[in-house]
Amino acid sequence: MTGLLDDKVVVVSGVGPALGRAVCLRAAAEGAEVVLAARTQSRLDEIAAQIRDAGGQALTVATDITDDAAVAALVERTVAEFGRADVLVNNAFSVPSMKPLGRTDFEQISSSLDLTVLGTLRVIKAFTPTLSEVQGAIVNINSMVIRHSEPRYGSYKIAKSALLAMSQTLATELGGAGIRVNSVAPGYIWDDQLKWYFGQVAEKYGITAEQVYEQTAARSDLKRLPEPDEIADSVLFLASDMARAITGHTLDVNCGEYHD
Template structure:
């Protein structure tokens, strides 16, 4: 197992990617701290992982609250005594409106969560990672920074800022043996996209299968990655197999776009 006895913290736990990341890390032997705003989702994920033999701590956390981020790190240290891996998966999607009609106040939530919130969590955990002799920070970004989409302005701006901050952190933290990398998914064939396709199919008189096929044809592999497939990229960056890699981004989009 690639992560045996390591302590991994994952934010943004829900029914999709966050859960898949936690499960993938657990399969590789990691002890887990799962964080998110919805306690019921955290407990559901934890119960599933404990059933598979993992040690899991649930910490309800709103990453836009600096004190909650510090409490997450303090609770992790109290329970496990260390942290080796931090996966920043929590995000705010923002609103999707044409720029001319957008109230720019709607840009604040994605910027505050996706950039400042992520940095608050990271800042809280850097001392723990240093005490552990180094480790890995993995940022979950978005293909929107590679392939601009109309109406995604606030969300795209926040994710572009996150990428710049990630590369800066890689330079600053490398001296402590802390690697900082990004996984960049495109469309994720998980609960949210399935729900969206179902609503769109009903509205347009199409079908979920037809919408999937049309979207998948935009990728080189004719395939939309699942949460589990994206989680494997996170495991790679979390593990010692990426020990010589920092400041980099790995696009996991089936060849939807190239960088």
């Protein structure tokens, strides 16, 4: 590792089993002290154990980012343990309805916005004072759904488009405090969940999972799908001092499936 995040305190909210895990492990490997936040304590403990086993430092805080008190406690625990936060990565994810908008329940759209957009904003607002002290960085995880209008992704695109607009506005509003706000928009991520899904598709159409992969990857320039570590590396770059002059930007990581 290069020590890209040496002496940085990195907070990751919405830690999941794939990309969130990869961001935490990669950040720790690059020298960061990592704060892991999500609702599932057992998952946080598992990833934190991996970080500590490798010689890193990790703090776990079970957090519901839709709850003001829980987010305030996350900030308090972070500052009490490490004295500050240098980087905030927001990775909260809500499963999309996968229905046409005409058949999507409004409650489903509202709950997605509450988590993806308002939850992220709640965390950012809470961490802004400590990030201002160190001219820190924020990286919001978006999605390639903002680059297309394929059927059944409508409610997901609404939430992620709002997240993008919010990120751009925050880059302007927080720039005076020296805080950078950027986004990473992954395409398909070749993780266990996608492998399982491709297996289901293969069974449905009587083909192999490898054929499903090849057909999907054929739409990208590199003819493959990005893996969690590759997405995480892009996140770490934007979080690091190497990107100190970059803000308000969205970095697409999809092996060339879509061009911005």
